Amino acid sequence: MSEQEIREEYSILEKSRTNPDAFGLLYKKYFDRIFSFIYRQIDDEDVAGDLCSQTFLSALNNAGKFTFRGVPVSAWFYKIAANEVNRYYRKRKRAKTFSLEEGIVRTLYEQANDGWDEEMIERLLGYLAELPAEMLEVLNLRFFEDKDFKEIAFILDITESGAKMRTYRALDSLRKNFKLKIKYDGKG
C-alpha cells in the first residue's frame, strides 16, 4: 500500500469523526479480511461475527484517538481485532484455537516442497500446536494476512526487529524440523 493510499484512508477516518457515514467505506473494504482474521482464531462464525462488529464499533467510537504512524488504517483494525480475540479467550479461560484454511496451508507447503504429504501436514500441525501463541500470531499475520513487519509490530505492540526475530525463530525451527524452504519474508 502506497503512502498516498494510507493517507487517503486516514483522511476517511478523520472525516468519520464528524460524519460516521464516511466510515462505511472502510467497513466495506476491510470487513471480510478482519472477519477471516478473527474466524481463524475463534473457529466459530457467530462469535467471529460478533467480535468483528465489536472491532468496527470500537474503531468508529475511537476514530478521534487514532494518530497517523505510517501504517495503514487496517493495521489499527487488526490491532483492535487481536485485542478483542484475546479478551474473548481471557473471559472463557480456554486454550486458543487456530483454524487454518487448507488451501493456504497447501500453497505454503507446496511452494516449499514437491507435493502435499498428509502425514507431514499432521506432524506440522502437531508442531505448530506446541509453539507459543505469540509466535503463531506473528506467523498468522505474516503468512495468512500477508502483513509486513512494520504492520505486525504495530498490531502486536512490539518493535519491528522483535517481529522479525519472532518470525525468524518460528521459521528457523520449522525449517530444521520439516525441511521447509520458506524464507522469513514469506517467499519460497
Added chain:
Amino acid sequence: MGKVEIKIRKKILTPDNLQQYRNYPALLKQHARHKRYKRALRIFLYSLALTAFVLSLIFISVWKIMLDREQEKKKQQSPKTEQNSVPAKTP
C-alpha cells in the same frame, strides 16, 4: 496438550457467506447510542463538578461567617474581661 489447538478447515469464507454478518446500519445505531451515552455521562460529570464547586463555595462562606461571628464574640467579651480583671500589684 499443546498451548494452542490447531485445526485445518476446508471451508472457505466467501463474501456471500459473510453477507449475513455485515450490518452497517446496526453499527451506526450502536455508535449513535454510544455517543448519546458519552454525552450524558459528560453532562453528568460536569454537573457533579459544578455542584461540588458550589457546595464548597457555600461551605467556605458559611465557615467564614461563623469565624467572623466568633471573632466578634471574642471582641465583645474581651472589654468585659479587662474590666473584671484585677490589676497586677507593682512592687
